[in-house]
Amino acid sequence: MGREPPSPPSPKGGRCKTFMTQTVLRLQGITKRFGALVANDAISLELQAGEVLALLGENGAGKSTLMSILFGHYTADEGRIEAFGQALPPGNPKAALAAGIGMVHQHFTLADNLSVLDNVMMGTEPLWQPFSRRSAARARLLEVSQRFGLPVQSEAKIGELSVGERQRVEILKALYRGARILILDEPTAVLTPQESEALFDTLAQMVAQGLSIIFISHKLGEVLRVSQRVAVLRGGKLVAQARAADTTQAELALWMVGHAVEKTARRPARSVGDAVCVLDHVRTTGSGHDRLDGVTLTLRAGEIVAIAGVSGNGQVALAELLSGTRRAVAGSVQLMGRALPPSPARLVPRGVARIPEDRHAVGVIGDLPVWENAVSERLRSPAFSRWTPLGLRWVRRAAARAYAARVEKAYDVRGAGLSSPARSLSGGNMQKLILGRALMAPESANGQRKPPRLIVAHQPTWGLDIGAVAYVQQQLIAARDAGAAVLVISDDLDEVLALGDRVAVMHGGHLGEPRPATAWTREAIGLAMAGTEPS
């Protein structure tokens, strides 16, 4: 950092074109350690006025840590931050806000039962002020929303808005507080392709007005689409910076992963067999759109059906229904000609392999050791426990540990060993453990393994690094080729199109007709995700 900083700009003057090359934010040598882990290793970055800087990296690359430091949630061990030429005091979110830094989190921080205006005003007025100055605030909100082309109804309740509209409120909230630097954390993760396009247009409008944006993502296409400059983080280090116009997706992927990556190649189903699982006009319990409302679907052996949709449209209900943790209130669910048993303990022995959406909160019990998590689904089977005269089932620890060791080996689960808590596994290794225990039935008395008949995978690669994504997808394809019926539910359109032999779209608790993956275009899926049935 030997260069002289440019003359300090005035934060007020950001609107004119002459400020295009002015540095509004400067991170110098930011280092942050968590124990032995170096989350950020001497990262130096600059952000210019009127540009979109994309921050690209896999999960765990240090993007979130860096932004948490910038926003004052964490304190850096080394390094300093300057905003508009002024040093930013570390560990102080209020100072970051006052300096004009606004953050739009991936998971919204809005109160559903309050209006848009209430949410935007929240926290901006002093407690001892006797009356809330709503009309002035409304005028200001209107002014901000017009200036940046973000129309909202100020009196609408947040709970009535769509996800895209809620995100708009989050952005307005930051702008209302005078943000001149906006950090967007994975903003397209919750949007339909059409909503994402609208967001990109909005961002273009905002930078034209002199705002600066840090756009966090791991999707290469949209990074090139939206940003002027790309900074790539890997393993806590800033490994590359490039102008978006001068780079390619392949080059970015190489930087992000550190080695060349082959995408999972589509391999169509070879032979589709009999129906394994049949849902007939199923309705489930659940509130809002988080339920099934008359879903009909047939899953056949040797075929992957992939379900696309904006999250919160019934995917959770579908996954939980087939995982045995939610009940159907109407319609029928058949598994190999018999009613689907409504409990996980009875589903698993019938050959249902389940990969839940949230591996930390549902997939494993983090405080218990790896080996107990490996057998948790089958602990009640004679292979791993037996009745004692006292009426308690005694765990066959040796058999259980041996099985866990086989899963660990076969699925390459790397961690601190079978006795360490499952919480200590990285996301990818945790997912391999869940995948392994689901797909690998224990040997029966005659040494045979029963392969799974039905696989229910909900967001199976969410948050994994590219290497682990490819591994999980290949395992699902291999299980399909071995004759399993596979249901993949994913928010990631690329994954749906890469894995699905047939693809269907969920919206509002309804499931569209599954069609061959080749019959879909991205645009058609996007429209269906927004609720417009394809003609």
Next chain:
Amino acid sequence: MRLERRHRTSPLALVLAPVGAVAFTLVVSALLVLWAGAPVGRTYALLLQGGFGSVFAWSETLTRAIPLILTGLAATVAFKARLFNIGAEGQLYAGALAAIAVGGMHGGTGFALSPWLLFPLMMLAAAVAGALLLLGPALMKNRLGVDEVVTTLLINFIVLLAVSAMLDGPMKDPTAMGWPQSVALQGDLELGKLIPQTRVHTGLVWAVSLAVMVWAIFKYTVLGFDIRAVGANARGAAFAGVPVTRTVVMVALLSGALAGLAGAIEVAGRTSYVTLDMSPGYGYTGIVIAMLAGLHPLGVIAAGVFVAGVLVGADSMSRAVGVPTYIADVIVAASLIAVLVATLLTQYRVRRA
């Protein structure tokens, strides 16, 4: 200052946490000793001597440890499954009352059954009484989301009033000259002495055996897995096929039964009657013991003996240097807070902001 989660907790820290907490507590309590005008060193030396300094001291400490180990186990089982049973005190009294109901000298003689039959019946009745008392709050929590801390705590007062009513009514001892105590237990139902000429009774064998039993359940049985899984992550447990409601019911029955047995064993081993002051808060002290033991069933034995020693030692220390015995309660209560902080620090580190 802020807390950051540690990536791994060292086993040494887990052992040092309760030791450090107790040491910190003694330092804090020393201020109170000074305030009372007594020399700190001599006070603590007397406390230690009174609790552990002689065969008599040990015998008194072990006698006191018996109900504490049992209520400590009751808290351990429940807390392991995140069922916060604050009602061990009430369950203890319910167990004691049930023991007298079965084995008391009603009408001067009691039920004319062989002690070989009556003794197991008495223990069973006490366990069932304690278990049923916790079943309601556990089901209300599981089905309706009612906070079990509130319900179990309030039931303690109801039980105490019910005991009071029984001691002045149907179970009143006619020979006690108006003193509120129950009829006595039949003599041949009383527990034998473990060491002659002392008050240590075979209840100690019961307490230690039950601790080993709980430890084995935790470690070697599917029920133990279910209890630990439900406590650590109920959603994950349900996904893995653990019957969550049934597990909560089992935990409630087991925890309540242990506290109920504490009451019966106190009556059969020490008091022979139910009185309204037979438990100086054993149920609540059990929570401290469970936390000091890090919810480890075998650790409960050590923690129970330690707390009992402090309580017993405080009595003789008080007579010698005039520091009120309440110092023992302060030490026990402060050590709970200290051990909670120490446990937190094994999982989180403090960073300066």
